Structures are given as structure tokens and as C-alpha cells.
Amino acid sequence: MSVEEIESVEQFRARARAWIRANLQPIGSDHRGRMALRPDDEELAEVAEDRRLQRLLYDNGLAGICFPKEYGGQGLTRAHAEAFDEEIDGYRFPERVQVPNMTPCATVILEFGTEEQKLLHLPRIMRGEELWMQFLSEPGSGSDVAGAKVSAVRDGDDWILNGSKIWTTGAWWSDWGLCLARTNWDVPKHRGLTVFMVPIHQDNIEISRIEMLDGSKEFCQEFLTDVRVPDTDRIGGIDDGWTVTTRWLMHERSFTSSPYAVHALGGDGELGPAAGEAADHLLTLLDRSGRADDPAAREQIGEAYTLQIAMRELNTRLHALAGSGKGSDQLASVGRLMHGVGAGRLMTILFELGGQDAVASDADDELFSNLGTRFLLRQVASIGGGTTEIARNLISERVLGMPRELALDRNVPYREVRSAPSGGSSASRRS
């Protein structure tokens, strides 16, 4: 490829800023994020709007900033992506198109897909025509990703998939699933896996929506019954799915700072917001709590701000280390752990600021009533995207080189590995 002159970051920033201000809606104080509860018809309308906005970005040369041009992206750099995040801050952008669609799904296709697969799917993803979700976790295996039991059996030029996947965000309105399946039960668990691309809406996939404790039904479980997938929709080698999954998980762990997705800098502050946004939100809470003169409350605001900046600066450092070749990819686990621990503490502080209003508030008081519900869901930040326990294992073993945990499923054919009779999903299971 010839050396092509790419748009400078400042040129790009100016172009993005002008377009965003002319075409996107500023987010008002009444803006409710992606995870806010809403009726299904509203959620579907939001999805449609996100797809429309993504198409608009695509038509104006602003979609998929770090994806190559030949696949519908812009072929630009992390610095461009960061500039774009800063410029779009405060404006409505297609939130549902970002994670896990742009990363890890599209990034996995970009890394491991065939030329045909990339040319077919990536431009559609960039245009908002295909929304992808992860068919990764299973009812019987969450942290133990390589313990997947969805089976794929070869049948001529096709594969037949059976089993169940779970914790798929928004599967009911998405188009495609990136699916980890077992193709060989006679080898150790990491060596019998294969990754497939599966259209979600078909007769042989039943989608069941899981109701979370706040009433949200965005997470889904899918039941696959004799789902036929052509071999041309396989990603990576047969039985070599763990090679793909290792990178897949790396992209998942580093989603908060991936240049492949657009990030909300402000708002709820869980993703390491820009300093200004974090401060505004915290000061509003302090003011509304009526405790602006209470040193204990003021101290907590200082701590909350510290944590937000800490999460952001840590991400910046981890990327600098990875970029300089001084740190392993596994350092992303440090950022993942910090995200869980930091967001958890942050949520606790905000909840305490809310006081009684966080648990019993007037019907129209969204600021404080949301704090109560969000506190109930505090651990989500330490569970979703790989638990903090797994992050601690990875940090100690892969980053620091400490001895690995004893595993009873290593070097044993997977069909001989013991698993719970129920598949491990029953809450009433007895030992």
C-alpha cells in the first residue's frame, strides 16, 4: 500500500466538531442513558435512532474511525478517536452501536475474519445495518469461558449448533451473534473450540429475556436448536477458537478505552469521564443533597472525583505502556479491575450522598431514586465483561508471572471433565 497522507488530528477534530454541532442533538439534562428502563417500543425506537445516527456518521466520513477504509472505516488513529470522543461529548451519539458491536465483535472479525467475511460484514456494521452481540457466556460457564458446551457438529459444508448462551445484551433487537462453540470433545477444553457467526433471528433460536432486579430486560438467554451455520461463517480455524477468544476477551476487557468504539465521556461517570463532566455531576449531587457544608459529604465528593480521574489516568497509562511495547496485553486486566473496584466505590459514595432520598423518593425525582437502584446493581461493574476475580487471576498469573491455579480440566479430554449435573445454573443446587 502506498503511503497515504492521512488527515491530521486537528483537521479531523475541526471537521468532526463542525459536523457534530450542525447535525447532532445536544444531550439535555433529561437525557437517560442506554441502561435506563424504558418500554419496549421506546427501546426499539432508540435502537432505530442509533442505527440512523450511525448511518449518518458513515455517510459523513465519521464512522469506524480506527477501522480500515477498505472495510468502511476511516483508517485513522487512536489520537483521532480520542479527539472524536471529546468533540461528541455532550451530544447524542449511537450508544448501542458501540460495545459489544464495534468492539469486541467487529474487532474480532477484523483480526480473524477472511477477506470475504470482512468485506461483507464490516461495512454493514459501520453503516449501522448489522448489530452484533456476543454469544459467549453459558448458563454453566461464566468466568470459565473455555468451558463452553454449545456444540457444533460438522454436517457436509455446514455445522449444526445446539445449546444455550446467556447474558447477551439486547439480543432481542440485534442481528448477529459471535458464537463460541465446542467442535471437539476429545481434546482438552481450550483445544476443541471454534468461533462462528450466527444470525440471531431465525426459527431455530429462541430468545428469552432475563429480568434484572431493576426490571430491565436487556439481557437475554438464547436457546439454539439444530442451528445450521455454513462453514464459510466460521471465524478462525477449526478447534482453534481459543486463539480467537483470547484476543476477543482482551478486546472485551479493554472496552472502556478502546479506540474502536465511541465513548461517552460525561454522564454517569462509570467509564472514566472527562474531568469537567465528572465535576459538574458531583457538584450537582452535593448541592441537591443539601450537604454542601458538611465536611463528610465534601470529603466524599473529593474521593469520588479522585477515583474518576484515577480510572481515566490509569487507562491512559496502560495504553502508553502497551503502545511502547513495555507492557503485555494482559495489563488490560489492571484497568478492568480498577473499573470494577472504582465504579463500586463510586456508587457507594453516591448512594450515601443520596441518604434516605436514594431509597424512598418522590416519583419525579430521578436524580436520587436512580442512585438507589444503581446501588442495588453496584456489583455489575465487577461482574460484566469478566469478573474482577478473573482479572485478579490474570494480573497475578499473566502480568506478574505467579504460579497458575490448579485446574482439574487441564490436559484432560473435555468430555471427561466433571461438571455440575444441572449445568451449574440452578440457584437451588445442593452440594
Place this chain on the structure above:
Amino acid sequence: MKVGLTADQELLVGTTRKYLQDTVPSDVLRQLRDRPDGYDPDYWAAGAELGWAALLVAEEHGGGSVSGQGLRDLALVAYEFGRHASPGPLLTTNVVAEALSRVGGDTYAQPLEELVSGTAVGTWAYAEPTPHGGLGEVATTAVADGGDWVLTGEKVAVEHGAQAAYLLVTARTGDGLTQLLVPAGTPGVTVTPQKTIDVSRRFARVSLREARVPASALLGAAGAAAPEVERQLRTALVIQTAEMVGALDRVFELTMSWLSDRYSFGRPLASYQALKHRVADQKMWLETSHALADAAALAVQEDDERAGELVSVAKSYLAQYGPELCQDSVQLHGGIGVTYEHDLHLYLRRVVLSSALFGTAREHRLRITSLLESRNSARKVQA
């Protein structure tokens, strides 16, 4: 692990590290406990030749950075000081040298020459005793009298106050702050060594009883020194947090090798998940500490509008998790971790000391909230 250093910075770090390793290894550090001054003046003067006291001083006064970013250069030196729990008045001499250099002109040419060459030590008399012990509280007064200034008040935790030839005193004149350079031995100035937890760093109480200095001792304008005092505090915090990170890196290394070398119940400590997970948390604190200390140094260096917040963010984080990381490492070491023979306490002392000077975690959290409020209301006024 630092990324993106220039060749000159690598050289500064390399020569400093080698000098500290050769001159003040840990067995030498342990002996410094018995020295009232805490370090050998020749050690400091030779270190000054490496640039330790010159990085924040203008070239016209014999100073100069190695990268064009003197404070970031100095933070690298401070990091090495932390890694080796090194002796010497690094923080306080640099704060005073920068303050004098910023006055400009020839007024302080002589003291600056002595500070930069390491033949004299300067110290900042800033903190005060209870009931004025809060961060930034100043009750000491500076009153104009004839052509002179008269200082009255008490200063504590004055770093190497008994070794310093020059004391930069922050005092109050009416509603504003005034800074005066007071030579050691000035009548009315009593310097009393204090007890401290560090093996080599020394502190003193400085009593000012109508201590009289000439008009030439005044830095800047009387009653208008608050911005310079804030700047000094930021510089002090950048040096302090960089040093804490260096010490924490060393503590972490000691802990990692201990966990690998020590066997219990027929297996290395490093193989226990209960301990691995604690080390993972330590690694998170450590990397975050690096990130925040570096960000603070950069922000102060570039005079970023958020520099005041960032130094407090870095300090409040380090003051909370630094001592925690050290104490958890002591716990992982067991009994050996609280002996004088082991090196661990050298770093524990330095980190704990720093956690309490120039503002505790709590004080910096409160300061952050106030700074955010000020900026918020300033912005509203603008809009």
C-alpha cells in the same frame, strides 16, 4: 516503569540511580539513624553536581533542566530517591530554589548559587502547629516596621530546618500572604529538631519571636504571595508523590520476590490464590499511583488549569493507597517485615511520612471539592 523519556532524562536517571546505589545502599541508610543531620553534606554536594537542585532554577542563576521540562526531570530524580529511600533535602531545597529563581533579578543570586551547587540547603517553613495545623493555614505574621519586616509565629515539620542556611517563611500580612527569606541564625529565630519516623529525613520546629529581616528579604509583593505559595505547594506535591511512587515500586518488588522465595506447606507463597489476589490489588494501586503522579507532574509543568486539582487527586490517592500497599506488604512478609534488619521499613517510613505532610488524604479531598466549586462558579460568572 516510565515511558517516553528523552536520552538526557535517561542519563539523569541513570547517573542518579548509580550514585544512590553506590553511595547510600541500605546498610548505610540504617546507620544514618544515628546522625543528627541525617546525611553527609559531601554526599549532598556531590549529588547537586548531577543537577539535583538546579532543575527548577533559571539558567541565568546557574540552573537548567535536561529536557526543557524541569519539574518532570525533577520528578524522575524524586522517583529514584523513593526507590532508594535516599537521604537529603531534595524536596525542600528545590521548592526554595524555584521560588527564589522566580523572583528574578540578582537579589537572590548568592543564595541560589549556594543552593544549586549544594553547598547550602534551603527549606520552606510552611506548616504550623495545632490549632493551625490544617493544610494551608498560616497564622504566623509578617509586619512591616520601618524598613524591616518582623516575623512572629511557629512553624513545624520544617524539612531539614536545622541544616538549612535559608528559611523561606510563609506568613500572613492582613488578609494576604507574604514570603520572606530568613537566614539561619537571625536573632529571634529558634530552630529545634523534632522527632521523626524517617531514618534519614529530619524535621524541625522553627519559632519566630519578632525575628527582624530587612526589606530585601521580601519575595514578590507583600500580602500578595498566595499564587506563589500555591505554586510551591504544587511543586512540593509533585516531588512528594513521585518519591512515594518510587518507594512503592521497591516495596512491590521486595514483596514479589519474597512471595516466590518463601515456601509454606510445601509450596511457594506466590501459589496461594488468597495472596495472589491481594498482590493483584497492589498492582492496581501501584499502576494507578504511577498514572496519577505522572499526570500531576505534567499538569503542573504545563501550568494546566486543572493542575491544582490533579496534584490533590494524586496526593489523596497516594496518601490512601500508599501506606495501605506498604502495610499489606508487611503483612505478607510476616514478622521479618517489622524488623530493623529488613529493608521494608525504610520505604514504609518514607511513604507514611509523605502521606501526612503537605496535606493528608482527607485534606486533599476537601481541597479538591473546594477547587471544583471555585472553578464552577468562575465559569458561571464568565458565562
